[in-house]
Amino acid sequence: MTLRARTWLCAAGALGVAVLLVTAFLRMPRFGGDLHVYRDLALPATLARMTPNLVSSVNFDLRALDTLGEETIVAAAVVGTLSLLQPSPAERERIEPQRGYVMPVVKVAGYLLLPVTLLLGLDVVAHGHLTPGGGFQGGVVLATGWHLLYISGSYPALARLRPIDWCEYAEAAATGLYVVTGLAGLIAGGAFLANVLPKGEFGSLLSAGTVPVLSVLVGIEVAAGLVVLLAQFLGQGLIREEHS
Amino acid sequence: MTTAVLLVALAFVAVAGFAVVATPDPRRQAITLSLFSLCLTLLFVVLQAPDVALSELAVGSAVVPLLVLLTIRKVGGR
Numbered sequence: 001m002t003l004r005a006r007t008w009l010c011a012a013g014a015l016g017v018a019v020l021l022v023t024a025f026l027r028m029p030r031f032g033g034d035l036h037v038y039r040d041l042a043l044p045a046t047l048a049r050m051t052p053n054l055v056s057s058v059n060f061d062l063r064a065l066d067t068l069g070e071e072t073i074v075a076a077a078v079v080g081t082l083s084l085l086q087p088s089p090a091e092r093e094r095i096e097p098q099r100g101y102v103m104p105v106v107k108v109a110g111y112l113l114l115p116v117t118l119l120l121g122l123d124v125v126a127h128g129h130l131t132p133g134g135g136f137q138g139g140v141v142l143a144t145g146w147h148l149l150y151i152s153g154s155y156p157a158l159a160r161l162r163p164i165d166w167c168e169y170a171e172a173a174a175t176g177l178y179v180v181t182g183l184a185g186l187i188a189g190g191a192f193l194a195n196v197l198p199k200g201e202f203g204s205l206l207s208a209g210t211v212p213v214l215s216v217l218v219g220i221e222v223a224a225g226l227v228v229l230l231a232q233f234l235g236q237g238l239i240r241e242e243h244s
Numbered sequence: 245m246t247t248a249v250l251l252v253a254l255a256f257v258a259v260a261g262f263a264v265v266a267t268p269d270p271r272r273q274a275i276t277l278s279l280f281s282l283c284l285t286l287l288f289v290v291l292q293a294p295d296v297a298l299s300e301l302a303v304g305s306a307v308v309p310l311l312v313l314l315t316i317r318k319v320g321g322r
Contacts, residue, residue, distance in 0.1 A: 055295050124298065132294035140302035147310075226307065233314040 050199040051208040056134045060214040064193040068178055070136075071218055075175045078225040082168075085232040091239045102153025110152030117145030125219035129208040135215040139222025146227060150234065164231050167224040174221035181210060181217070246290075253290045256283040270316050274309040281305035 001009075029035040042058055051057035059067050124131075125138030149158040185194035193210075200207030260280040267273040281304030288297035 133298055134295060137295055137298040137302070140299060140307070144302045144306045230307070230310070233311055236318050237314050 047202075049195055049208060049211070050202045051211050052130050052203055053128065053132065053134070055132070056129045056211055056215060057208070059134060059136075060129070060211045060218075061193075061195050061209070064182070064210075064214060067214070067218065068182065068193070071175060071178060071221055074222060074225050075171065078171060078229050081229050081232050085236050087235060087239060094239050107152045110148045114145060114148045114152075117141060117148060121145055121223070125216055126205070126212075128215035128219070129211040130203060130205070135218030135220075136222050138215075139219040140226060142219070142223040143226035143230070146223075147230060155234070155238075158234075162227060162231060164228060167227045167231075171221050171224040171228060174217045174224070178214060178217050178221070181213060185210065250287075250290050253283070253287040257287050259283075271313065271320075274312040274316070277312070278305045278309040281308070 039054075042054060042062060045062060046054045046057040049057060049061055051061065121138045121142035123138070124133035124141055125135055128134035128138065146162070147158070149161065182193040185196050186192045188194070189196040193214075195209040195211070197209040197213070199209050206212070257280070260276070260283040264273060264276045264280050267276045281300055284304060285297045285301045288294070288300055
């Protein structure tokens with residue numbers, strides 16, 4: 001296909017997409033308007049299950065099955081990275097410790113922010129059913145916070161404080177326990193991932209039934225999974241080039 | 245007032261998105277991508293979606309650029 005024909009084909013496709021988007025946008029409810037069909041259905045259900053954070057209730061209770069799918073995607077991505085980026089025996093011999101200079105300011109900032117970030121991550125996971133956040137967000141904050149150790153220039157410190165084996169076990173166990181929680185709901189409540197635990201008092205830490213349980217499980221899975229994933233990428237960076 | 249803040253946030257996202265596309269070098273693109281994610285985070289906060297903002301901040305502005313940079317470092321020399 002010539003460049004000219006390709007340009008015309010692309011333009012025709014773009015025009016088609018533009019027409020579809022404009023027709024769809026014209027029929028959408030007004031931005032910031034009062035019409036929210038899903039909100040009107042989700043809000044009473046959320047309040048009945050004693051979950052102040054509507055988003056978490058949707059993620060871990062009303063549509064918990066979707067979250068199981070998303071969690072499986074994260075697990076699959078980590079397994080794929082593990083199998084693709086595992087250093088071969090020949091590469092393993094070329095791994096050498098990293099040398100580099102890190103500005104003292106960066107070092108101090110990294111070490112100062114490390115406890116703050118970890119605490120924030122734990123807080124976001126633990127209060128996922130009460131305040132904005134939840135397992136995924138908290139897990140990601142925990143995993144990125146952990147890698148401030150790497151930013152601070154101490155890859156050996158990160159490697160020592162990063163039990164990769166245990167992260168792999170934790171990731172797999174949390175993914176499995178999510179399904180187990182779902183099956184418990186099936187047995188006790190008659191539906192997969194049914195919210196069967198006592199709902200507790202509105203706004204207290206131990207409330208909302210299975211929402212905090214699933215949130216913490218996802219938090220463990222995402223944090224451990226991201227640490228494993230980044231470890232594979234960082235490990236590849238340490239392998240010396242063959243022809244250098 | 246809210247509309248003005250929203251429009252400013254949207255404009256930031258548009259400019260940053262254009263900057264990502266217009267950056268030729270993938271190494272620099274990782275940095276503009278990170279800035280683009282920061283703008284998106286701002287937009288999500290303005291739209292009262294703090295959950296999404298937190299994820300975007302951590303994944304979009306930290307993890308993804310780091311993965312991009314590490315990958316370029318690994319494959320860039322060939």
